[in-house]
Amino acid sequence: MSELYQHRARKRFGQNFLHDAGVIHRILRAIHAREDEHLVEIGPGQGAITEGLLGSGARLDVIELDHDLVPLLRTRFSQAPRFALHQGDALKFDFAQLAEAPRSLRIVGNLPYNISTPLIFHLLAHAPLIRDMHFMLQKEVVERMAASPGGGDWGRLSIMVQYHCQVEHLFNVGPGAFNPAPKVDSAIVRLTPHATAPHIAKDPLQLERIVREAFNQRRKTLRNTLKGLLDHEAIEAAGVDGGLRPEQLDLAAFVRLADQLAARR
The missing domain is CATH 3.40.50.150 (Vaccinia Virus protein VP39)
Structure with missing residues (x-):
């Protein structure tokens, strides 16, 4: 020992x-x-x-x-x-x-x-x-x-x-x-x-992508950080204000954004 x-x-x-x-x-x-x-x-x-x-x-x-x-x-x-x-x-x-x-x-x-x-x-x-x-x-x-x-x-x-x-x-x-x-x-x-997830993304890979892009420049607004993935209309369609910074969004909002991305691809 x-x-x-x-x-x-x-x-x-x-x-x-x-x-x-x-x-x-x-x-x-x-x-x-x-x-x-x-x-x-x-x-x-x-x-x-x-x-x-x-x-x-x-x-x-x-x-x-x-x-x-x-x-x-x-x-x-x-x-x-x-x-x-x-x-x-x-x-x-x-x-x-x-x-x-x-x-x-x-x-x-x-x-x-x-x-x-x-x-x-x-x-x-x-x-x-x-x-x-x-x-x-x-x-x-x-x-x-x-x-x-x-x-x-x-x-x-x-x-x-x-x-x-x-x-x-x-x-x-x-x-x-x-x-x-x-x-x-x-x-x-x-x-x-989770045995049953509270929020389920249509494509978890797109959720990872959205979150990564959003926080790459966390001081910028979502319409700027996500412009390569989602336009202003898609962000609004997810029920999200594009003028917010990423840290102001909850998990459910990120899942809705990811679902918008999945639907458009």
């Missing part, structure tokens, strides 16, 4: 290892894993959360990028009967290969800050397979996910995550819970894919 903790965190992997027992217990309590469930942990690191997840009796697959941690994790957990380790990049991992049925996977991870947003988008593409997700993220990222229209945090991440999931900002975690300590505060978020 002692050699496990000699592994030094690597900046290029964005590693900050969780060591605070109180925080670990609080995370495990929020996840509340059960024996009949299938969990997937992204970036187990030194196994701070892994041990507790396996203690539930659940099936657990872990995905670890750092090949130096792989033998250490195998030494510590390979005797567990329902444990499987995958060495690789979670950004390229096909989560469909693990899912036995829709909404069967529970995803857990202390995500490196440098890849958290693209990884969230990668997982949203697998949302029909996922029951819920619990992540440790930079506090600022969680605040953006949970944001409401009208504020500076409302943007592409807020809209696309909330289109697919219910977002719950559970609690904050200070830098001292990690080794090495990051320079920012962290937070735990629960993302639960």
